[in-house]
Amino acid sequence: MTTTLAIRGVTKQFGHGATSVEAVRGVGLSVESGEVLLIMGPSGSGKSTLLSIMGALLRPTAGTVTLNGVAISQLPERDLPPVRLREFGFVFQDFNLLAALSALENVALVAELTGTARAEALRRAGELLTELGLAERVAFLPDQLSGGEKQRVAIARALINDPSVILADEPTANLDSSNGHEIMRTLRAVAKERGRSVVIVSHDQRIRDIADRVVWLEDGQLRDLMTMAVDPVCGMSVEHDRAVTLEQGGELRFFCSRGCRAEFLGELDGPAETRPARTGPLASLFQAVRPKTP
Amino acid sequence: MLAWRNLSRDPIRLLLSVAGVAVSIVLILLLVGYRSGIYAQASAYLDHASGSALVAERGVADFFGTTSTLEPRVVEQVASLPGVAAAVPIVTQFVVFEEHGRKDGMFLVGYDPEKGGGPWRLAAGREPATDEEIVLDGVAAGQHGIGLGDRIRILDRDLAVVGLSEDTTFWSGSMAFARIGALETLLRAPGLRSFLLVTPTPGASLPSLTTAVSSLGADLVPKSTLIANDRRLLARVYDAPIGLMVAIAFVIGILVVGLVIYTSTVERRREYGALKAIGAGNRALYRVVATQALIAALLGAGSGAVLAVVGERALMAWRPQFRVEIDAATVAVVLASSLLMAAIASLVPARALAGLEPAEVLRS
Numbered sequence: 001m002t003t004t005l006a007i008r009g010v011t012k013q014f015g016h017g018a019t020s021v022e023a024v025r026g027v028g029l030s031v032e033s034g035e036v037l038l039i040m041g042p043s044g045s046g047k048s049t050l051l052s053i054m055g056a057l058l059r060p061t062a063g064t065v066t067l068n069g070v071a072i073s074q075l076p077e078r079d080l081p082p083v084r085l086r087e088f089g090f091v092f093q094d095f096n097l098l099a100a101l102s103a104l105e106n107v108a109l110v111a112e113l114t115g116t117a118r119a120e121a122l123r124r125a126g127e128l129l130t131e132l133g134l135a136e137r138v139a140f141l142p143d144q145l146s147g148g149e150k151q152r153v154a155i156a157r158a159l160i161n162d163p164s165v166i167l168a169d170e171p172t173a174n175l176d177s178s179n180g181h182e183i184m185r186t187l188r189a190v191a192k193e194r195g196r197s198v199v200i201v202s203h204d205q206r207i208r209d210i211a212d213r214v215v216w217l218e219d220g221q222l223r224d225l226m227t228m229a230v231d232p233v234c235g236m237s238v239e240h241d242r243a244v245t246l247e248q249g250g251e252l253r254f255f256c257s258r259g260c261r262a263e264f265l266g267e268l269d270g271p272a273e274t275r276p277a278r279t280g281p282l283a284s285l286f287q288a289v290r291p292k293t294p
Numbered sequence: 295m296l297a298w299r300n301l302s303r304d305p306i307r308l309l310l311s312v313a314g315v316a317v318s319i320v321l322i323l324l325l326v327g328y329r330s331g332i333y334a335q336a337s338a339y340l341d342h343a344s345g346s347a348l349v350a351e352r353g354v355a356d357f358f359g360t361t362s363t364l365e366p367r368v369v370e371q372v373a374s375l376p377g378v379a380a381a382v383p384i385v386t387q388f389v390v391f392e393e394h395g396r397k398d399g400m401f402l403v404g405y406d407p408e409k410g411g412g413p414w415r416l417a418a419g420r421e422p423a424t425d426e427e428i429v430l431d432g433v434a435a436g437q438h439g440i441g442l443g444d445r446i447r448i449l450d451r452d453l454a455v456v457g458l459s460e461d462t463t464f465w466s467g468s469m470a471f472a473r474i475g476a477l478e479t480l481l482r483a484p485g486l487r488s489f490l491l492v493t494p495t496p497g498a499s500l501p502s503l504t505t506a507v508s509s510l511g512a513d514l515v516p517k518s519t520l521i522a523n524d525r526r527l528l529a530r531v532y533d534a535p536i537g538l539m540v541a542i543a544f545v546i547g548i549l550v551v552g553l554v555i556y557t558s559t560v561e562r563r564r565e566y567g568a569l570k571a572i573g574a575g576n577r578a579l580y581r582v583v584a585t586q587a588l589i590a591a592l593l594g595a596g597s598g599a600v601l602a603v604v605g606e607r608a609l610m611a612w613r614p615q616f617r618v619e620i621d622a623a624t625v626a627v628v629l630a631s632s633l634l635m636a637a638i639a640s641l642v643p644a645r646a647l648a649g650l651e652p653a654e655v656l657r658s
Contacts, residue, residue, distance in 0.1 A: 049653075057571055057653040084652070085573025096568030096655060100299035109296065113574055157572070 004164050004197040005054060006030035010063030010073075012049050012220075023049040025220040026063070031165065031197040036188050038211035039201045046220040047201040048169055054199060055088045055167045056080050068164060085113055089158025089196075091187070093170035095150040097142040103129060103153045104138040111160045121160075128156040132186065148179030155186055159194075166190055168200045172207055184210040188235075209236045209256060229254035233263050297585035300558060307554055308590065314550030315594020315632070316601055321543040323602035323620050323628055324609070329536050330624065331617030335464040336528055337521040339403070342414035344382055347500070347516045349490035349507055355515060356523035358401070358464075361387070362488045368512045369487045375506050377498030382491040384411040385477040391467075393438040393446055399467025400434075402448070404477030411491055412471045418442055419457030425475040429457035431468035433614045449480050463615045465528060544635065547594070551639035555587045559643040566647055567655035576648055583643045587636035595632035599625050 012024040023046040031037050041047050052058040053065060056072050065073040072083055084090075097106045107125035112118060129138050132152045142150055151171060158166050168187060172180030184200075188210045191198040200211065208214055212230075216223040231238055236256045243254035244261050255261040301308045340348075340357060349372050351362040364383075373381040385404030390397055405411035407421045417432040419442045428448070430440060435458050445452045453472065462469040478484050492514065494503060500516070507514035559566065566579055602625075606618045 052653040055571070057651075081570075081573045081575040083573075084571065088573075090568070090571050092568060092571075092655060094564075096564055098296065098299075098565050098569075099562075100303045101296060105295070110572055113572075113578060 002033050003030045004033050004068060005199070006066045007050075007054060007060075008064050008066070010050070010053055010060045010065065012046075012053060012058060013061040023220050024053065024060070027217075027220070027222055028063075029215065029222070031199055033164075033197055034191050034195045035213065036191045036198045036200065036211045038208060038214045039199065039217055040203055040205075040208070040214055041217035042203065045217045047203075047217050049220075050217060051167055051169055051199065051201045054165075055090060056083050085110070086161050087164050089155075089161070089163040089166040091151065091154050091158050091166065091168035091171045093173045095142065095147075095154050095174070097150055097153055097157075099142055102139050102141055103134060103145065103149075103156075106142070106153055107156045107160050110157050114161055124160060125156065128159055129153065132156050146179070147175045148182055151175060151179070151183045152186065155183070155190070159190065164197060166196055166198045168198065168202075170202050170204070171200065172202060172204050177206065180204065180207065181210075192235075209238055214239070231256045231260050233260040297582050298589060300562065300582070301586050301589055304558075307558070308593075311550055311554035311590045312594045312597060314554075315547045315591055315635070316598035318543045318547030318550065319595045319598025319628055319632065320602045320605055322540050322547075322631075323599065323624065324605055324618060325536050325540050325543070326624055326628070327602070327606055327618040327620035328616065329532055330619040330621070332465045332528055332532060333525050334619055335617050336524050338461055338464070339469065340517050340521055343384075343491050343517075344380065344410045345491040345493040345517070347492045347494070347503075347514050348520060349381065349492055349512050349514055350488075350520075352511060352513050354513065355519065356527055357386075357489075357520045358388075358524050359527045364487045364490065364512060366485050366487070368507075368510050369490060371510055372490055372492065372507060372512075375503065377495050377503045377506075378492055379495040379498075380409075380491075380493040382406070382409045382411045382493075383474065383487045384489050384491065385474055385481075385486050386488045387477060387481055388467075389448060391446075391448060391470075393440065396438060398434060398438075400448070401464065401467060401469045402477060402480075403469060403471050404474040405471060406474055413457065413459035413462060413469075415460045417458045417460045419455070422456055422471065422473050422476070425473050425479060426452075426454055427456040427472065428453040428476070429459050429471040430455050431462040431470065432458035432460055433463050434468035434470075437615070451476075451480055463617070465532075468615070544631065547591070547632070547635045548639050551587050551590050551594070551635060552642055554590060555583060555639055556643045556646065558586065559583055559646055563646075563650065564655055567650050567652060570650060570652035571655050579647045580640070580644045583647060584636065584640040587640040587643075588633065591632040591636035591639065592629070595629050595635075599629065 007027060007029050010024055010027045011022060014021045014023060027050060039047050039050060049058065053060050060073055064071050067087055075083065101109065104122060104125050107128060108121035111121035111124055126138060129135065132155060134149060134152055137145060137149055145153065166187065171183050175183060184207045187198050187200065190196050229238055229240055229243060232253060234256060238254050238256045240254060243256065244258050246253045246255065246261050255264065336358060349364065349368065351364060354360050354362040369383055372378060383406065387402045389400050389402055391400040403411065412421055413429050419429065422428060435455065440446060440455055442455055442458065444455050446455060453476065459471065478486055494500065504514045569579060602620055606620050609616060609618055
C-alpha cells in the first residue's frame with residue numbers, strides 16, 4: 001500500500017484576534033491506497049473542517065496537504081478545481097444531488113466537467129449505477145429515490161472520474177441503520193476492490209466496524225488512535241479491544257462475533273446461501289448487501 | 295441541459311419570467327415602432343412627391359416646422375434654369391380644423407392636379423377639380439364623421455369633400471389637399487407659393503443648381519435634408535420620452551430575468567456549492583446561470599416580438615391615426631438586446647456563485 005493523502009501539522013484558524021477560533025490544531029495524518037479511514041469525534045470537534053482541508057476545499061492556515069506526492073495546499077486557487085474534480089470524490093451527508101437531473105445525468109455531469117463527451121459520460125455513469133444496484137433507477141429524479149439510493153447515486157458520482165481519494169462527510173447521517181450499513185459497505189468495497197483511499201467523517205458509532213483505522217478528533221486535535229483488524233470470515237473491520245479473538249498457531253485473529261469465529265473454526269454447518277451472479281468491480285459487495293428475497 | 299432543467303422544473307416561474315420579458319419587449323417594440331411610424335408619417339409627403347429637391351425661402355431648412363414664401367420671380371425663373379426638368383409649385387399652411395366640436399391640426403397642401411404634389415393614394419373619391427373642393431385624410435374624416443359630398447368649413451370658407459386620401463395622417467394631425475387657387479383664397483394671398491418640387495435633368499449638377507437658385511434669393515434643399523431636419527424636430531419632442539420609456543421597459547426586463555435567475559440560484563445554493571466542491575469551476579457555473587437567463591430572455595423576447603406584431607396590427611386597426619412600424623431590423627435589434635438583457639441579468643446571480651465557498655456544503 002502507498003500513501004495517497006498525507007497531512008502534516010495542519011492548523012486551521014478562522015477569524016482574527018480575540019474572536020479567532022482554531023478548528024484544527026497541528027493535525028498529522030496519512031491515508032493509504034485501499035484504506036478506509038474513519039474520523040470520529042463530537043460535534044464541533046473540527047471533523048468537517050479537517051475533511052475540507054484534506055479535499056482541497058479549505059486552505060490550511062499552517063501545515064501541508066500532500067496528494068500523491070504533490071503539495072496541493074500550496075497550489076493557487078485557480079488550480080484547485082481540476083484537482084477536486086479528478087483526484088477527489090465527495091459524498092455528502094445530504095447527498096446534494098442536482099434535483100433537476102436524473103440519477104444518470106447527475107453522475108454523468110461530473111464526467112462531462114472533465115471534458116468527457118456526453119455519450120461516453122452517460123455510458124460510464126450507467127455502468128457505475130448498474131454496479132451499485134441502481135440499473136432500474138437511472139432515469140429517476142432524486143426526489144423519486146430513497147435515501148439509500150440517493151447516497152449510492154452520490155457514490156457513483158464520486159467514483160465516475162476514478163479519483164484517488166473518496167471523502168465522505170457523515171454519509172449515513174440521513175439514512176436508517178440498514179441503509180447506513182449498506183452505504184458503508186459500499187464505501188469499503190470501493191476501497192478494497194478499486195484500491196481507493198476512503199476517508200469518512202462521522203460520529204455514528206455503528207459504522208466503526210467497516211473502517212481499517214479510526215481516529216478520534218476532539219477540540220481540533222487527534223486523540224488516541226484505535227487499531228482495527230479485519231474479520232477473516234465476513235471482512236468487517238473490528239477494533240482490537242472489542243473483537244472476539246482466537247489464537248491459533250501463534251497468530252492472533254480478530255472476529256466481529258462469536259458466530260464468525262465459530263464459522264472460521266468450521267463449527268457451523270449448512271448450505272451456502274445461493275446468490276445471483278453479478279459482474280463488475282463492486283459485484284461482490286452486492287452479494288453481501290442485497291436484501292434477501294423471501 | 296442543466297440550465298433548461300433548472301428552469302423547466304418550475305414551469306410557473308418560467309412562464310412568469312417569460313411573460314415579464316415578453317411584456318417588456320412588447321412595450322419596447324411598440325414604442326420604437328411608434329417612433330418609426332411618426333418619422334415615416336412625417337416624411338410621407340416628401341417620400342411620395344415628385345423631384346429630389348425643393349426650392350424654399352432662404353433660410354428654410356425643414357418642411358413641416360416653418361412657413362416658406364417664395365417670391366413670384368423665383369417661381370418663374372427656377373423653372374427655366376438649366377438643369378431643371380420640372381419645378382412643381384405647392385402652397386403649404388398649417389391650420390386648426392374644427393368640426394363637430396372637435397379640433398385637429400391640419401396641414402393644408404395647395405397643388406396643381408395637372409402638375410402633381412397632391413395626394414398619392416385615394417381611398418375614395420377624386421382629386422379636387424375646382425377651388426371649392428378638398429381632399430381630406432380618410433382617417434381624420436372618419437373621426438369627424440365626414441363623408442364624400444359633405445361640406446366643411448376651413449378658416450372662413452366652405453369646401454366640398456370630394457376625396458379621401460390614405461396614409462396622410464401625421465404626428466400632429468392630418469393632411470388635406472386643395473387646388474392652389476383654393477389656398478390663395480383661403481389665405482388671402484394671391485400668387486403665394488411655398489415650395490417648388492424640383493426634378494433635375496439627368497446628369498445635372500446639384501451644386502451648380504444650388505448656386506443658381508441661391509443667386510435668385512432662395513435655397514435649393516435636397517429632400518433628404520428636409521426629411522432629416524423634420525425628423526430632428528420630431529426627435530426633440532419624442533425621442534427623450536420614448537427613449538426613457540424604452541429604457542424603463544428594458545430595465546424591467548432585466549429585473550424580471552435577474553430576479554427569476556437569482557431566486558433560482560439562491561434556492562439551489564447547496565447544489566451549486568456541491569458542484570463547486572466536486573470541482574466545477576466558476577466559469578462552468580456562470581455558464582449554467584447565464585444560459586438560464588438567456589433561455590428566459592430569448593423565450594420572452596420571441597414571444598414578445600410575436601405579441602408586438604399582433605399588437606401593432608390591433609393598435610392600427612383600433613386607432614388608424616397611430617402608425618406603428620415594426621420592421622425586421624428593429625425586431626432583430628430587440629432580440630439581440632435581449633442577449634444583453636440576459637447578460638446583465640445574470641451578473642448578480644453569477645456574483646452570488648463566485649462568493650460561494652465550496653466548503654460551505656459540508657456545513658449542514
